[in-house]
Amino acid sequence: xxxxxxxxxxxxxxxxxxxxxxxxxxxxxxxxxxxxxxxxxxxxxxxxxxxxxxxxxxxxxxxxxxxxxxxxxxxxxxxxxxxxxxxxxxxxxxxxxxxxxxxxxxxxxxxxxxxxxxxxxxxxxxxxxxxxxxxxxxxxxxxxxxxxxxxxxxxxxxxxxxxxxxxxxxxxxxxxxxxxxxxxxxxxxxxxxxxxxxxxxxxxxxxxxxxxxxxxxxxxxxxxxxxxxxxxxxxxxxxxxxxxxxxxxxxxxxxxxxxxxxxxxxxxxxxxxxxxxxxxxxxxxxxxxxxxxxxxxxxxxxxxxxxxxxxxxxxxxxxxxxxxxxxxxxxxxxxxxxxxxxxxxxxxxxxxxxxxxxxxxxxxxxxxxxxxxxxxxxxxxxxxxxxxxxxxxxxxxxxxxxxxxxxxxxxxxxxxxxxxxxxxxxxxxxxxxxxxxxxxxxxxxxxxxxxxxxxxxxxxxxxxxxxxxxxxxxxxxxxxxxxxxxxxxxxxxxxxxxxxxxxxxxxxxxxxxxxxxxxxxxxxxxxxxxxxxxxxxxxxxxxxxxxxxxxxxxxxxxxxxxxxxxxxxxxxxxxxxxxxxxxxxxxxxxxxxxxxxxxxxxxxxxxxxxxxxxxxxxxxxxxxxxxxxxxxxxxxxxxxxxxxxxxxxxxxxxxxxxxxxxxxx
Numbered sequence: 001x002x003x004x005x006x007x008x009x010x011x012x013x014x015x016x017x018x019x020x021x022x023x024x025x026x027x028x029x030x031x032x033x034x035x036x037x038x039x040x041x042x043x044x045x046x047x048x049x050x051x052x053x054x055x056x057x058x059x060x061x062x063x064x065x066x067x068x069x070x071x072x073x074x075x076x077x078x079x080x081x082x083x084x085x086x087x088x089x090x091x092x093x094x095x096x097x098x099x100x101x102x103x104x105x106x107x108x109x110x111x112x113x114x115x116x117x118x119x120x121x122x123x124x125x126x127x128x129x130x131x132x133x134x135x136x137x138x139x140x141x142x143x144x145x146x147x148x149x150x151x152x153x154x155x156x157x158x159x160x161x162x163x164x165x166x167x168x169x170x171x172x173x174x175x176x177x178x179x180x181x182x183x184x185x186x187x188x189x190x191x192x193x194x195x196x197x198x199x200x201x202x203x204x205x206x207x208x209x210x211x212x213x214x215x216x217x218x219x220x221x222x223x224x225x226x227x228x229x230x231x232x233x234x235x236x237x238x239x240x241x242x243x244x245x246x247x248x249x250x251x252x253x254x255x256x257x258x259x260x261x262x263x264x265x266x267x268x269x270x271x272x273x274x275x276x277x278x279x280x281x282x283x284x285x286x287x288x289x290x291x292x293x294x295x296x297x298x299x300x301x302x303x304x305x306x307x308x309x310x311x312x313x314x315x316x317x318x319x320x321x322x323x324x325x326x327x328x329x330x331x332x333x334x335x336x337x338x339x340x341x342x343x344x345x346x347x348x349x350x351x352x353x354x355x356x357x358x359x360x361x362x363x364x365x366x367x368x369x370x371x372x373x374x375x376x377x378x379x380x381x382x383x384x385x386x387x388x389x390x391x392x393x394x395x396x397x398x399x400x401x402x403x404x405x406x407x408x409x410x411x412x413x414x415x416x417x418x419x420x421x422x423x424x425x426x427x428x429x430x431x432x433x434x435x436x437x438x439x440x441x442x443x444x445x446x447x448x449x450x451x452x453x454x455x456x457x458x459x460x461x462x463x464x465x466x467x468x469x470x471x472x473x474x475x476x477x478x479x480x481x482x483x484x485x486x487x488x489x490x491x492x493x494x495x496x497x498x499x500x501x502x503x504x505x506x507x508x509x510x511x512x513x514x515x516x517x518x519x520x521x522x523x524x525x526x527x528x529x530x531x532x533x534x535x536x537x538x539x540x541x542x543x544x545x546x547x548x549x550x551x552x553x554x555x556x557x558x559x560x561x562x563x564x565x566x567x568x569x570x571x572x573x574x575x576x577x578x579x580x581x582x583x584x585x586x587x588x589x590x591x592x593x594x595x596x597x598x599x600x601x602x603x604x605x606x607x608x609x610x611x612x613x614x615x616x617x618x619x620x621x622x623x624x625x626x627x628x629x630x631x632x633x634x635x636x637x638x639x640x641x642x643x644x645x646x647x648x649x650x651x652x653x654x655x656x657x658x659x660x661x662x663x664x665x
Contacts (some may be wrong), residue, residue, distance in 0.1 A: 006260050007041060008279030009270025010253070013225075014038050015282040017232045019289045019316060023309040024510075030235025033249040035136050036198050036242070037228060038286075040253040042140050043202025050148055051157050051210055061148060066342050068144055069349045071283075072137065074331045075323050077352050079287045080106065083130050084359070086295045088372065092572040095128040095298065097369040104360030106134040107353045109141035112190040119186035119470075128298050130291040135190050142192050143199045162207045166200050173197035174244070181240035182522075183472040194242055201250050205257045217259035221266040224255025237515050238468050240524050284320035284328060292316055301570045301591060303510075373575065380581035380636075384571050387637035391648040393436050394452060411486055415443035415450035423449045423491055424662070427483050428498035430456035431559070434645040435498060438620075438654035442662045451492070453483050457516060459499045461539035462546055466504075467517045467525040474522055480543075487550055494553040494662070497543070497615075500644055501559045501605035505536045509564060509601060537608050548614040555661065556609065558619040561598045561630035562644040565591040571638075585633070592629035618661045620654050 014037035021031025053059035080103060087099045098118065105114040112135035126132055154162060173196040180188030188194050231249040239245045260266040269275070278285070292312040296304050330338050339345040363369075377385075397412035414426075414436055426432050426439070432454040439450050454460070457469045458476035462484055466476045487495060502508070503516050507529055517525035518535040525532050540556075547554045570591060574584040598621065609617045624630045624639060632640040632650075639650030646654070 004261075005276050006262070006267045006270040007045070007257070008282075009272065009275035010037065010041060010256055010260075011279035011282040012275035013228060013270070014041070015285050016278065019285065019313045020310075022289060022293055023313045024303075024306055025310065028232060029237075030232045030239070032241070033228070033231040033235060033246070036246055036249045037253045038136065039140070039195065039198040040202040040205075040250055040257070043143070043199035044205045044257050045202070046144065046147065047151075047203040047206035048210070050151055051162075051206065054151070055157055055211075062342060064148060065144075066345060068141075069345055070331045070337075071328075072141070073349050073352065074327045075284050075287055076106075076134075076137070077356070078323060078327050079291060080131070080356055083291050083295075086291070087130060090295055090298045090576060091128065092298075092568055093369040093373070094568075095125075096372070097364060098128075099130060100360040100363040100368065102129065102131040102134070102360075104357040104364075106131050106138070107356035107360070109138045111135050112138040112192060116187040116190035119190075127303075128294055130294040132294070133286060133290040139190075139192050139195050140199070143196065147199075147203070157210070159207055159210065163204055166203050166207070170197040170200035170204070173200065174247075177242040177246070178244060181243045185240065185468070185472070186470060189241060198242070198246065198250050201254055202257070205254050209258065214261040215259070216261040216263045216267070218264040218266070220255050220258075221260035221264045224252040224260065225266050225269075227252030227255070236528075238517055238525055238528060240468070278317070281317065281320040281324040284323045285316050288319045288323070289313055289316035292319075298569070299573065301565045301573050301587075373572075377575060378581065380584070381571055381575055383636065384633075384638050385568070387639075387649045388568060388641045388647045390434060390641055390645075391437050391651065394433065411451050411453045413449065414452050415439065415448065417443060417447040417449040421447035421449060422493040423451060424494040424496060425483070425487060425492045426450065426452045426454070426496045426498060427460035427480075428454045428496075429458050429460075429500055429503075430454070430645060431500050432460075432496075432498035434641070434647075435557070435560075435651050435654065437648055437651040438658040439662075440652075441655040442659040445659065446663075448662075453479070453486070454498075455479055459501070459504050459518070459536075460497045460543065461504075461518070461536070462543045463520060464535060464539045465519045465522050467519050467523070468515045469517075477522070484546060487547060487552060492552055494555060495547045496555045496557060497540075498557045499559070500562070502562065502601045505533050505608070506601065506604040508562070509597070533604055536605075540608055541612060544612055544615040554615040556612065556615050556617045558609065558617060558621065559602060559605065560644075560646060561593050561621055561624060562601060563591075563593050563630075563632050563640060564597065564643075565632075566643050567632050567638045567640050568642065585636075588633035589631065592626075592631045592633070595625065595628050595630065598630055616661070616664075620657050620661075623653050623657055624650075 014034035016034075017028045017031030018034035019031075020028040021034075050059060050064065083099075083103075087096055091099055102111050102114050105111040111131060115129075115132065115135050151162075154165060173193055177188060177194035177197070180191060180194045184191075227248045231252070235245070235248075256266060256270075260270065262271070289312075292315060293309055296308065296312055339348060393414050394412045397410055411425075424439070426436070432452060433456075436450075436452060442448060443450050455471070455476065457471070458466060458479050460480060460483065462480045464477060464480070465473045467473065469476070486492070504518050517528070517532040518539065519525040519532070520535050520539070525535075544554050544556070570588060571584075574587060579587065621630060624632070624634070632638060634653070637649050638647055639653060641647040641650075
């Protein structure tokens with residue numbers, strides 16, 4: 001196959017935005033589309049190689065997989081191997097356990113299965129997953145396993161036949177991705193069959209130009225590059241992906257492959273030395289960047305400075321140049337390439353895959369995640385960690401329930417009041433679950449019956465849909481409708497609305513514009529935070545009004561402070577650094593949240609609370625306030641289990657204040 005410099009340049013267009021996006025540079029809000037560009041390029045190149053060699057009568061499936069092994073495994077094994085010591089010493093137990101499983105699955109090229117199985121509100125944060133990016137390698141490898149067999153079934157090459165069959169499969173895959181983002185948005189992102197159409201798009205390009213001269217077309221090539229660039233800068237997490245929206249970068253890549261031949265301006269730009277060099281090392285750069293960023297974040301108690309993350313992004317290219325020169329090339333090029341014998345290569349490859357997979361599976365089985373700290377965790381730290389646990393007040397209700405969405409219709413009796421006392425219904429997202437122990441004192445004193453219904457990531461707002469959230473678009477809306485019906489059909493005296501309000505009204509401290517956006521219709525919220533806030537500002541008063549018209553008392557709990565330092569990460573970072581209890585206490589107390597930061601984050605939601613009619617707005621945050629800050633470390637224990645959920649201990653600190661609020665007429 002004739003070498004095309006512009007394709008290496010196109011790889012640079014793909015990899016640079018991905019790295020800058022993961023580093024947190026907000027201007028590259030759609031940088032994730034670089035993976036889609038890679039998929040199209042891979043489909044094009046692999047298909048070209050296969051159909052050319054088949055037509056020339058020299059295609060060998062063993063040689064095909066030998067080339068794939070030489071191309072992919074050496075650098076991958078290097079990066080995975082070097083991740084091991086850093087993960088061992090730096091990752092807290094939960095992220096380390098996730099790492100072990102992802103290591104095994106990455107070695108077996110099914111890591112996308114691990115990540116689609118471990119998504120959602122309480123899944124391990126992407127920032128702490130060093131091997132998260134291997135999901136795309138898994139998708140490609142699964143394509144490489146299936147595609148040669150598919151071409152063999154199609155028989156001798158026929159342009160029309162191949163385009164029709166592969167085109168039909170691509171349409172089915174695209175349709176699946178459209179259905180997937182509406183019903184399983186998190187899983188859809190990693191699902192092979194939802195991504196296959198992008199690789200098929202590259203294959204169709206290869207069919208079109210097979211044994212034909214590429215016809216340069218400057219305007220179409222420029223349009224293609226423009227579609228990619230537009231996606232990089234104007235897409236964000238609010239755009240459902242993959243879906244028809246992925247057609248922009250995918251079609252754009254196809255146009256560049258088909259029409260950006262030498263002589264066009266796009267080809268000249270992409271063929272310049274810098275993009276070509278970046279493209280040549282793009283695979284290694286892609287491998288290096290996520291571990292560098294993830295370990296930097298794991299090592300820090302808070303989000304590292306942007307300049308540091310960008311510097312690590314640059315370092316990934318330096319390491320990529322070294323691994324390309326001293327690892328990739330020796331296995332791929334020339335008569336003196338390493339492991340020249342095919343069987344030797346397959347043997348070493350198989351041994352490497354088995355070793356990494358075994359390490360991960362054995363580590364999970366032997367509970368290495370916790371065992372690493374058993375001998376070096378002083379009692380002080382163990383007590384702090386123990387205080388981060390939640391509660392089991394709803395365990396009986398959810399026993400045997402594996403799918404979160406099946407919880408949506410469950411109304412759990414948390415406290416069963418004695419006699420004909422009042423019935424209080426607590427509706428909300430995961431914050432309503434975390435805070436339940438706070439209602440215990442009032443239930444004991446008054447004999448009230450406490451009912452809870454909620455789902456993580458679903459605000460208790462009637463008539464709203466949560467886009468770019470955890471579940472299908474209709475899940476949260478269905479839940480709130482069932483909650484409304486429950487109140488209408490039962491003798492509920494008080495409804496308490498609890499949520500991480502800022503998540504839906506304003507975003508996080510980083511002003512996240514992409515996730516948990518509200519809409520009044522079952523479709524994506526492409527208007528961003530501003531449009532989401534407008535829905536919030538209308539839905540909360542409407543929800544309060546609905547319950548008030550039923551004659552029900554309505555209490556809206558303001559959001560408890562959202563910390564900027566993750567307590568668990570802070571504790572394990574202190575252990576790793578060998579801090580004494582006195583030193584750790586000083587650091588934990590210094591990591592408290594300034595009141596002004598909390599007020600700024602809650603400003604949008606409070607502007608709606610201030611105008612509410614018919615509801616009592618209760619703020620419990622003062623329980624954690626001292627000397628102008630909100631503390632998560634109180635009396636030697638942690639009042640929080642993570643950044644924004646109170647622990648069982650933290651919720652117990654709220655009992656008196658909650659009883660006081662509920663007792664008021």
